[in-house]
Amino acid sequence: MQPDTGPRADALELTVLMPCLNEAETLATCIDKAKAYLSRANIAGEVLIADNGSTDGSIEIAKAHGARVVHVPVRGYGAALRHGIENAHGKFVIMGDSDDSYDFSRLDPFVEKLREGYDFVIGNRFKGGIADGAMPFLHRYLGNPVLSFLGRLFFRSDIGDFHCGLRGFRREAINALGLKAPGMEFASEMVVRASLGKLRIAEVPTTLSPDGRSRPPHLRTWTDGWRHLRYLLLNSPKWLFVYPGAAILAFGALLTIVLLQGPVQVLPGVVLDTHSLIVGCMAMLVGASCLSFGVIARSYSATRGFLPVNPRLARVKAYATLERTLMGAGALALVGLTGLGYAVWQWAAADFGALEYNGMVRMLTVSCTLIALGLQLAFAAFLAALIDIET
Incomplete structure (x- = not known):
């Protein structure tokens, strides 16, 4: 110089x-x-x-x-x-x-x-x-x-x-x-x-x-x-992760709830059934992942000084402690395990033979999705807590 x-x-x-x-x-x-x-x-x-x-x-x-x-x-x-x-x-x-x-x-x-x-x-x-x-x-x-x-x-x-x-x-x-x-x-x-x-x-x-x-x-x-x-x-985790994630999760949740009880005809000759239910469950998983990425990315950006501290996120984090989040994740997984246990019980009652396809697929799909959501939420909570450790 x-x-x-x-x-x-x-x-x-x-x-x-x-x-x-x-x-x-x-x-x-x-x-x-x-x-x-x-x-x-x-x-x-x-x-x-x-x-x-x-x-x-x-x-x-x-x-x-x-x-x-x-x-x-x-x-x-x-x-x-x-x-x-x-x-x-x-x-x-x-x-x-x-x-x-x-x-x-x-x-x-x-x-x-x-x-x-x-x-x-x-x-x-x-x-x-x-x-x-x-x-x-x-x-x-x-x-x-x-x-x-x-x-x-x-x-x-x-x-x-x-x-x-x-x-x-x-x-x-x-x-x-x-x-x-x-x-x-x-x-x-x-x-x-x-x-x-x-x-x-x-x-x-x-x-x-x-x-x-x-x-x-x-x-x-x-x-x-x-x-x-x-x-x-x-530099905008909100628009990169949170808003898309919320939209995808809402779409998946709505589709799953609507189809949980059985097929739904949306137009003449157009019926949504188990395959659409699977799409809804996958959308829920993707949406939940995006939301957790958004929260973690925003927290990390504030920790590193890339972005200013978000007061609303700080209040949410203050309430949603690691322990509370793990309790919520456990509740989701428990509901899913209950459904999975019921499906296994039904299978055992049939001497582990053939089962009625449509209803069982719905039960297994939703149950496994809830288990996956619970595990994902738990791991995301641990990662967020790890980022917040002061050095």
Whole structure:
């Protein structure tokens, strides 16, 4: 790492931060626009380039145009930005790609919101305007809208453009979030952590232009899209496990109860019978597994500091102690064992010969399902208790 010789943070209001990996074609333009903005707005600031291993002369260009350069030893969009934020000297940081797709000469809305006391300000390209050819069709009409919708749904955020790369923030507030993602999912991590951390967030319209590079962008549509989706899901056990699990369990329980007494005709010529009962029992097992995964994952995330403590989950855990949960699991298993014992008794009464198929299959299926649910609940309770052990 090169010596940090720039002006100190208490002397600067704003750092304009740009990650860079071989951006010789556009870097000078971006730096010049940012410096012109700082001069026009009379802001004490700097332009900081977080270089990720450029070999095309980008470093020399940055220095020649008056930017400060920090070298990032770890490859990746997120790694470059994290290192840049850590080394920024401004009270505020505005970050954006160095491909000339964002206009660094028009940063007033970001600075105004930051001066008003907002911790995090993100641009919205869909409100500000996307020029023709600036965003691929799949990104504009599928990737960004879907991922932004899921982000709003999962984390109760009002942000309309989760992946706008032009964003500003108070440096101390973002550093306190402990961001770790090394790759493109850093963009999602920043928004998710800011939302979960209850930071004051504002959104401002911004424009997006076609980038000025002749080479393809670093972004990989499907790979990076999956990394963003994966990050959103892993940080929302509720939507990944709990809600799907509850829906599947409810469906299975309803189907099992309806078919417990015998076949049910749902449409002319369509009768649900033992095979549908088996489907219902399997759905109950899958749903219960998802629910237990959700509770354990949420508890683990809070223990490790990935997610804040959930007060409702804490109250449930305080009541559903290991011992109480084991009692409930034992009750389920006991009901199942009773049904299984009755089936064996019936079989013995028939001298272990053939039995009436339909009724016996219902009895055995439901009984074995209850036994499996009881065992699953017991093991899940022990795993949850293990995670809660203080070290």
